[in-house]
Amino acid sequence: MKSDRHRKIKEGRDKRMALFTFKGGVHPSDGKDLAKNKSIVELEPGEELVYPVSQHIGAPAKLVVKAGDQVKKGQKLAEAGGFVSAPVYSSVSGTVKKLEPRFSPTGSKVNCVVVENDCEYTEVDYEPVKSLEALSKEKILKLISEAGIVGMGGAGFPTHVKLSPKEPDKIEYVIANCAECEPYITADYRRMLENPEELISGMRVILKLFDNAKGIFGVEDNKTDCIVKLKELIRDEPRMEVIALQTKYPQGAERQLIYATTGRAINSSMLPADAGCVVDNVETIIAIHNAVINGKPSMERVVTVSGDGVNEPGNFKVLFGMNQRELVEAAGGLKGEPKKVISGGPMMGFSMLTLDTPITKTSSSILCLMNDEVAEYETGACINCGKCVEVCPSRILPTRIAKYAERLDEEMFVKHEGMECVECGACSYVCPAKLQLKQSIGSMRKIVLANRKK
Amino acid sequence: MSDNFNISSSPHLRTKVTTDKIMLAVLIALLPAAFFGIYNFRDQNAWIVVVVTVASAVATEYIYEKLMKKKITIKDCSAAVTGLLLALNLPANAPWWMCILGSVFAVLIVKQLFGGLGQNFMNPALAARCFLLISFTGRMTNFVYDGVSGATPLAQLKAGESVNTMDMLMGYTAGTIGETSVIAIMIGAMLLILLEVIDLRIPGSYIVSFVIFIVLFGGHGFDGQYITAHLCGGGFMLGAWFMATDYVTSPITKSGQIIYGVCLGILTGLFRLFGASAEGVSYAIICGNLLVPLIEKVTLPKPFGKGGEK
Numbered sequence: 001m002k003s004d005r006h007r008k009i010k011e012g013r014d015k016r017m018a019l020f021t022f023k024g025g026v027h028p029s030d031g032k033d034l035a036k037n038k039s040i041v042e043l044e045p046g047e048e049l050v051y052p053v054s055q056h057i058g059a060p061a062k063l064v065v066k067a068g069d070q071v072k073k074g075q076k077l078a079e080a081g082g083f084v085s086a087p088v089y090s091s092v093s094g095t096v097k098k099l100e101p102r103f104s105p106t107g108s109k110v111n112c113v114v115v116e117n118d119c120e121y122t123e124v125d126y127e128p129v130k131s132l133e134a135l136s137k138e139k140i141l142k143l144i145s146e147a148g149i150v151g152m153g154g155a156g157f158p159t160h161v162k163l164s165p166k167e168p169d170k171i172e173y174v175i176a177n178c179a180e181c182e183p184y185i186t187a188d189y190r191r192m193l194e195n196p197e198e199l200i201s202g203m204r205v206i207l208k209l210f211d212n213a214k215g216i217f218g219v220e221d222n223k224t225d226c227i228v229k230l231k232e233l234i235r236d237e238p239r240m241e242v243i244a245l246q247t248k249y250p251q252g253a254e255r256q257l258i259y260a261t262t263g264r265a266i267n268s269s270m271l272p273a274d275a276g277c278v279v280d281n282v283e284t285i286i287a288i289h290n291a292v293i294n295g296k297p298s299m300e301r302v303v304t305v306s307g308d309g310v311n312e313p314g315n316f317k318v319l320f321g322m323n324q325r326e327l328v329e330a331a332g333g334l335k336g337e338p339k340k341v342i343s344g345g346p347m348m349g350f351s352m353l354t355l356d357t358p359i360t361k362t363s364s365s366i367l368c369l370m371n372d373e374v375a376e377y378e379t380g381a382c383i384n385c386g387k388c389v390e391v392c393p394s395r396i397l398p399t400r401i402a403k404y405a406e407r408l409d410e411e412m413f414v415k416h417e418g419m420e421c422v423e424c425g426a427c428s429y430v431c432p433a434k435l436q437l438k439q440s441i442g443s444m445r446k447i448v449l450a451n452r453k454k
Numbered sequence: 455m456s457d458n459f460n461i462s463s464s465p466h467l468r469t470k471v472t473t474d475k476i477m478l479a480v481l482i483a484l485l486p487a488a489f490f491g492i493y494n495f496r497d498q499n500a501w502i503v504v505v506v507t508v509a510s511a512v513a514t515e516y517i518y519e520k521l522m523k524k525k526i527t528i529k530d531c532s533a534a535v536t537g538l539l540l541a542l543n544l545p546a547n548a549p550w551w552m553c554i555l556g557s558v559f560a561v562l563i564v565k566q567l568f569g570g571l572g573q574n575f576m577n578p579a580l581a582a583r584c585f586l587l588i589s590f591t592g593r594m595t596n597f598v599y600d601g602v603s604g605a606t607p608l609a610q611l612k613a614g615e616s617v618n619t620m621d622m623l624m625g626y627t628a629g630t631i632g633e634t635s636v637i638a639i640m641i642g643a644m645l646l647i648l649l650e651v652i653d654l655r656i657p658g659s660y661i662v663s664f665v666i667f668i669v670l671f672g673g674h675g676f677d678g679q680y681i682t683a684h685l686c687g688g689g690f691m692l693g694a695w696f697m698a699t700d701y702v703t704s705p706i707t708k709s710g711q712i713i714y715g716v717c718l719g720i721l722t723g724l725f726r727l728f729g730a731s732a733e734g735v736s737y738a739i740i741c742g743n744l745l746v747p748l749i750e751k752v753t754l755p756k757p758f759g760k761g762g763e764k
Contacts, residue, residue, distance in 0.1 A: 022758075028467050107461070183467065255759060267759035340460045347465040354457040372460045373468040380473050380530065381572040386706040387471075394758045397706060420757040425465030432473045433572075439463035 020218075021246035022256040024393040026426045028249060028347070030222070031184040035306040038314040040190050043330050047117050049321030050102055050358040051077055051088050052110040056150040057157045058084030065113065069096040074124040074297055077113045080145070086158045086361075087148040090115055091299040091319035093122040105324070105343035105357045106350045112358070115321065126295035137168070137209050140292055147291030148361075149298045153177060153252070153281035154344050156362040159288065162280065163209055165273035171210040172276035173262050176203055176285055178219040178226065179245055179252030182345025185365045187302040188282040190315045192219070192226040196233050199282060200240070202289035206280065207239055213278070215240040218261045222247040249347060250424040254279050256393050268419050283364070303359060305331035309338030309368030318359055324366050325355040339372040347425050380433040388427035388437055394420045398427035402437040405444035410451070413444050421445060473571075477531035479651050483642035484538050484696065490638040491631035495546030498598060500631050503548050504541040510557035511537025518566050532571050536560050539579035542632020542692060543736070544586075545597050552590060556582040576743045577703045580693075580736050587736070595731075599628035608687035608732040611680070619679055622686035633689035643695035652699040655711040656718075660694045661685065663719025671727055688726070693735035694718075703743040710746075710753035717749070718742045 054060035061078035065071060071090045078088040094117045101109040129135060135143075145160035165171060176199065180188040192199060203215045215237075219227050221244045234240040245251050245260050254272060257279060259265050264275035272279050280288070283301050290296045299320055306313040311332030318327060324343070328334060342349040343357070344364055355366075388398035396417045404413040413419075418441055427437040492501045515533035519526050528534075540556050560582035565574045587594045597606055606629050607617040621627050625635025632639075646652045665681055674680040684690065698704065698718055705714050718738050725734025 028469075259758075265759035267757060270759065338459065340462075340466060341457070342464075342466055346467045349464055349466070351459065351461045351464075351466060353459055353461055356457070367466075369466070372462070372466070374462045374466055375460055377468060377472065380527075381570060383473055383476075383532075383572045383701045384704075384706050385476065385701040386708075389706055389708070389755075395755045396757050397754070399706070416754070417757045417760070420760070429465050429467055430469050430471070432469075432471045432476055434468060434472070436463060438465065442463070 020243055020260045021248060021251065022259050022393055023395065024391050024426065025248040025250060025256075026391050026429055027247075028183050028429060031306065032186050032189070032222070034184065035186045035304050035313040035315055036189065038186075038190075040194055040302055040315045040317050041330070042317045043322070043327065045092055045117055045319050045322045046326050048097070048323070049090075049092055049115045049117055049319070050323070051090070051113045051115065051321045052102070052104045052358065052360060053078045053088055053113065054104075054110050055088065055156060055320075055360040055362060056086045057155065058082065058086070058161075060111065061085060061088045063099065063113065065096050067096050067098050070094075071096060071115060072122050072124045074126065074299065076297075077115075080148075084158055084161050086150050087146065087297070088113070089148055089297040089299050091321050092117040093120050094118040103354070103357050105352055105360060105363060107353065128295045129293055132205065132208060132293070135208070135292070140205060140209060143292045143295070144288055147287065147297040149284060149287045149291060150361050151281065152283035152287060152301055152361055152364070154348060154362050154364055159280065159284055162272075162278060163206065165271070165278070167273075168210050169212055170276055171213045171273060171278055173278070174203065174206045174210060174213045174215045175257060175261055175277055175279045176215065176217045177252050177254075177257055177279055177281040178217050178223075178230075179257060180223070180282075181220060181247070181249045181252040182347055182349075182364075183249075184306045184367050185304045185345050186306070187304045187315055187364055189223055189226060191282050191286060191302055192223070193229065195286060196226075196229055198286045198289045200230075200233055200237070201293055202285035202287075203240060204237075205288050205292045206278070206285065210278070213239075216261050217242045218245050218257055219243070220245050220247040220251055249426065250393060250422070252281070253393065253422050253424055255422060298361060301359075301361070301363070303327060303363055304365040305368075306365065307338070307367040307369045309335050309341070309370045311335050320359055320361060322359045323355075324352075324357055324359060324363070327359070327366055328355055328368065334368060336370065338368040338370050339375070340369045342367040342369070347429065348423070377434040379435050382433055382435060385432060387430040387432065391426040391430050393424060393426065394422055396420050398437045398441065399431075399435070402435065402440040405440040408444070408447070410444070410448055414448060418444060419448060474530045476651055477535050479646060479649050480535050480696070481531050481538060483645045483651075484535070484542065484632070486638040486641040487542055487632040487635060487692065488538060490625055490635040491542060491546070494625055494634060495631060497601065498546040500546035502550070503544055503546060503553055503631060504538070506550050507541035507544065507553040507557050508534055508537035510554040511540065511561050514558050514561040515566065518562055524570075527571060530571065533561055536565065536578045539696060540582050543579060543583040543630050543689065545594060546631050547596065547598055548593065552586060552593060556586050559585050572702055574702055575746070576740050577697050577700045580697055580740050583736050584740060597628040604628055606687065606732065607683060608726075611683050611687065612726075612732040617683050617687075619682045619686060622683060627687075629687070630689060633692045636686045636691050639691045639695060643691075646695070646699075652695070655708065656698050656704055656715045657694045659712045659715025660698055660718045660722075663716040664690070664722050667720055667723030668727070671723065684726070688733040689735045690722070693739055697739050698742070703746060705746050705749045705753065707750055707753040707755060709755070710749045713749050713753060714742055714746065717745055
């Protein structure tokens, strides 16, 4: 019965060979030209680094240092607070100045460890792996979980949890999310061009965990140079494949990516593993490479600083805990007075009140926009035009569901599949009445989830 | 903290398409038909009907919102669209008070009293036309063309007379101001399709199902001239492209739109072939409007990945 279903899905995939996409989606102007051709520049951190203990989905990490402690680069500041959690490491050497709540880029106040940088960068001794072949699966998972790796595309789900499905043998595809479908962001693009070996090495590590899996690099077809490069480099890797995806937002949303690359469709009640898939983004896979091959914890990432509100957009390799203002300064500073500053992409990122927040594991970009398109328009009445229905990748009726959400009508909201929303924001983007559809639906989803936990 | 950037929920980008622009596009798309009608019925001063109807529709919206202390929404052009659509559905010799009465009925009763833009369950212009048609049947069906009071081509067709389909395509026939010229209507419709304001789902399924109905039950079989006459006459094209496609009163689901079009085709065929009057598009569309909630209910799309659970 079940194998029959899988066969059908496989056939479905073959039929879709030419398409590699999903139904719905939007094409916002991508703004990637601003930073696309800027090579990754490594930045020196400033005097003070701030590490929130909660940079991931799950239990906050538990502090293992106290104020006044001397720490080295790569030393643990906080340990995992449970299975679904991740430790946090110091990315510089110095003194723990204080432990206090501070604003995170998402706008909430989180307990943070503040470390004064002694600018010596004394590191702990890492243990690079001698041979990947000799490592057991348990050891690899242990290394990944100890390194504090979480989904660095923005979701922040602890990676070792993703990589520990109940039945690892049933995983057939490990999908590298190389779509980077958010406008403006070019960090993954630069990573694929400049560090493709690390990406492939990380993929090799993950494939070691799943004996029956094939590795797929799903790249949007606006990054042809990456596709060519990756294809060339995996020529001798029988278990890896590069798939060019249609350029469309939200191509990099987990469910849409799985569908585009494998033809398998999952809903809100399922995990990728239910469809035999594991999905990780470029930066995360590189962090896996660093953790397992070099023995280094997750301490750095590439961040795109872009938008029409910065003087010299670019891509920067930075340490976690650095102040976002330092990155903007490195990008030539603000151009005039931007109206909006976003942590992450313009479609799913968080607008920030201030630049004085730290770079975290999930900071993929800092966008400074001179115009706030949201504030420019007044919201009006829904005229039932159906544009939101057309673009919704979850194939639900956003405008109707948003109405139930505004009335706090939980029953109708769930009945009309409001929980299937992936909060991509395509509906709010296209709405001619400029309604905040995603915001209404998203808030209601949180209420429903909270009520379910009760 | 010196910064004070704007905060809002994602997404932070918006398309440039707004409700106002969509309504303006519809208004512009109606202009070829309006100008042709004004020219075609210049001997009866059709321009007065058009101006009075549009102006009174906009004025009704303004006065109602002013009195109710609501936000004035005449800038969104929706009242103007309603007024123009109504005007195009009136005979050129309609008296001025009928134009005003129709506009007030459309904007005040059908639209505003149900909650304003987006809330009406019937197309306001069509509901007003039907209201006038029932209340003032004589005046509404007294079509004068070239100084002669006579039947519309569709009425002639129903009576078994032959009609000139070329004149019907061009629009040199009796009828309401905006319904006669298929060419002018199609120019506007093409514009709306190019601007992606409408798509072919509703008009396409409406036209196809109507033609099939006519072929099956019209008694003329597959008679090209008979079918063309039916398609070009009685406001069919104006209804199919401009009124059946009204967002507010048509289904939001894609499959629902096709079913809706088919319903309209069948209803129009029923009214025309088996009803008392020769027309039927207006009645078919407002009946179709009433079916919309039901159609939507049975055509809810299957969410992505539903049914794939173990």
